[in-house]
Amino acid sequence: xxxxxxxxxxxxxxxxxxxxxxxxxxxxxxxxxxxxxxxxxxxxxxxxxxxxxxxxxxxxxxxxxxxxxxxxxxxxxxxxxxxxxxxxxxxxxxxxxxxxxxxxxxxxxxxxxxxxxxxxxxxxxxxxxxxxxxxxxxxxxxxxxxxxxxxxxxxxxxxxxxxxxxxxxxxxxxxxxxxxxxxxxxxxxxxxxxxxxxxxxxxxxxxxxxxxxxxxxxxxxxxxxxxxxxxxxxxxxxxxxxxxxxxxxxxxxxxxxxxxxxx
Amino acid sequence: xxxxxxxxxxxxxxxxxxxxxxxxxxxxxxxxxxxxxxxxxxxxxxxxxxxxxxxxxxxxxxxxxxxxxxxxxxxxxxxxxxxxxxxxxxxxxxxxxxxxxxxxxxxxxxxxxxxxxxxxxxxxxxxxxxxxxxxxxxxxxxxxxxxxxxxxxxxxxxxxxxxxxxxxxxxxxxxxxxxxxxxxxxxxxxxxxxxxxxxxxxxxxxxxxxxxxxxxxxxxxxxxxxxxxxxxxxxxxxxxxxxxxxxxxxxxxxxxxxxxxxx
Numbered sequence: 001x002x003x004x005x006x007x008x009x010x011x012x013x014x015x016x017x018x019x020x021x022x023x024x025x026x027x028x029x030x031x032x033x034x035x036x037x038x039x040x041x042x043x044x045x046x047x048x049x050x051x052x053x054x055x056x057x058x059x060x061x062x063x064x065x066x067x068x069x070x071x072x073x074x075x076x077x078x079x080x081x082x083x084x085x086x087x088x089x090x091x092x093x094x095x096x097x098x099x100x101x102x103x104x105x106x107x108x109x110x111x112x113x114x115x116x117x118x119x120x121x122x123x124x125x126x127x128x129x130x131x132x133x134x135x136x137x138x139x140x141x142x143x144x145x146x147x148x149x150x151x152x153x154x155x156x157x158x159x160x161x162x163x164x165x166x167x168x169x170x171x172x173x174x175x176x177x178x179x180x181x182x183x184x185x186x187x188x189x190x191x192x193x194x195x196x197x198x199x200x201x202x203x204x205x206x207x208x209x210x211x212x213x214x215x216x217x218x219x220x221x222x223x224x225x226x227x228x229x230x231x232x233x234x235x236x237x238x239x240x241x242x243x244x245x246x247x248x249x250x251x252x253x254x255x256x257x258x259x260x261x262x263x
Numbered sequence: 264x265x266x267x268x269x270x271x272x273x274x275x276x277x278x279x280x281x282x283x284x285x286x287x288x289x290x291x292x293x294x295x296x297x298x299x300x301x302x303x304x305x306x307x308x309x310x311x312x313x314x315x316x317x318x319x320x321x322x323x324x325x326x327x328x329x330x331x332x333x334x335x336x337x338x339x340x341x342x343x344x345x346x347x348x349x350x351x352x353x354x355x356x357x358x359x360x361x362x363x364x365x366x367x368x369x370x371x372x373x374x375x376x377x378x379x380x381x382x383x384x385x386x387x388x389x390x391x392x393x394x395x396x397x398x399x400x401x402x403x404x405x406x407x408x409x410x411x412x413x414x415x416x417x418x419x420x421x422x423x424x425x426x427x428x429x430x431x432x433x434x435x436x437x438x439x440x441x442x443x444x445x446x447x448x449x450x451x452x453x454x455x456x457x458x459x460x461x462x463x464x465x466x467x468x469x470x471x472x473x474x475x476x477x478x479x480x481x482x483x484x485x486x487x488x489x490x491x492x493x494x495x496x497x498x499x500x501x502x503x504x505x506x507x508x509x510x511x512x513x514x515x516x517x518x519x520x521x522x523x524x525x526x
Contacts, residue, residue: 058387060388125323
């Protein structure tokens with residue numbers, strides 16, 4: 001009997017071309033599809049991911065969906081898939097969900113975090129998981145600038161030009177800027193993010209934190225809908241996809257999984 | 264004017280064949296020697312490291328010494344070397360020391376730490392810095408077994424056979440076994456360690472923590488001076504060289520650097 005499954009996946013994006021299959025290298029999607037097909041004894045199974053993370057971007061809570069036929073129950077399937085995956089990818093959970101569930105189209109929201117170290121020299125240990133800057137970014141002006149980004153806006157100024165999408169309007173529910181030791185963390189929650197949007201927002205906020213851009217300019221840049229006005233795209237290694245949110249009855253495993261969504 | 268310098272170095276050992284120069288790949292020693300020679304405008308400079316860390320073993324506080332001729336002061340030299348090093352290696356400090364200082368021969372002690380995660384599945388993020396085991400090692404029996412290793416002993420049972428050395432007698436000042444969440448840390452302090460000794464001790468203590476070896480057996484294995492009796496060599500990714508200790512006036516930068524040494 002065919003069934004639809006949700007996969008919760010963690011991975012280290014360093015050695016992949018990104019989530020999505022590409023001609024020029026190994027993608028996370030490819031290794032998951034191959035491991036799942038082998039576990040199900042099928043020639044090929046398509047796996048759709050909620051987020052197209054880039055090369056070097058990591059995931060603690062990527063979700064994906066697939067239509068499979070297998071006698072293995074969900075927990076057995078986790079082990080059967082993981083035994084065929086490289087150490088850089090780990091399936092945390094497999095859940096049988098309703099047939100209308102699709103990891104990308106059913107997603108109602110996402111959480112991302114971006115971490116950056118300020119230090120005279122980069123840190124060799126863990127450098128694949130932490131961006132680095134020489135200057136110490138000032139927190140209060142970055143928080144002030146971030147407030148302009150929260151809410152429902154057209155984020156064309158923060159999307160990589162040429163990326164296909166029906167609309168560049170998204171809603172950001174919250175941005176938190178935190179400092180612990182020499183590490184600054186930017187946490188983003190929203191109903192969706194354009195391609196490279198989180199990294200473009202971080203690159204812009206860091207210009208503010210460096211004193212090169214006035215906090216009030218960020219709202220103006222947003223309103224202009226022109227990518228050339230915003231800051232550079234921050235490097236991928238600081239970025240983590242933490243979690244994808246779904247509505248109850250649409251793949252959410254618990255009410256907590258959909259807590260942000262009241263629309 | 265020629266001078267002797269001490270270098271304090273941190274590195275990620277994942278992509279190196281180890282500290283020491285080898286024919287079959289890139290070593291940390293090689294990249295440091297090449298960067299230092301370029302910074303000093305010299306054809307070649309020999310750099311001696313205190314510890315021959317293996318492939319995959321990391322260092323937060325490796326020390327090395329070299330005899331150089333350069334007009335650059337120590338702080339300028341740090342930047343000149345680092346600008347020529349890959350991101351996986353970072354010189355923390357350069358200090359001009361007495362001409363009799365030699366990083367390896369002058370060393371009076373070393374600190375190492377070994378970290379291992381117990382979990383049903385390995386963790387993709389940070390897996391190069393954390394060993395992994397399925398079982399949860401029991402702390403009290405490992406602490407009991409570790410006590411037998413503390414003190415001045417012939418550690419032949421814990422040295423990789425065939426490694427050259429004048430004597431296999433070393434003194435361990437302390438072993439601490441700590442648990443934080445699902446991560447167990449073994450901290451070792453001693454006047455020196457044989458090749459692979461720390462990893463062989465960890466592999467043996469983990470057998471105790473798994474219930475496969477009685478704590479009292481570890482003292483017997485030590486006394487037998489037979490490598491075949493001890494446990495396996497634990498994998499390299501959990502091991503960190505934290506610090507090398509020197510006597511005051513022999514390259515130590517501060518009294519704290521030599522606090523362990525009263526002999």
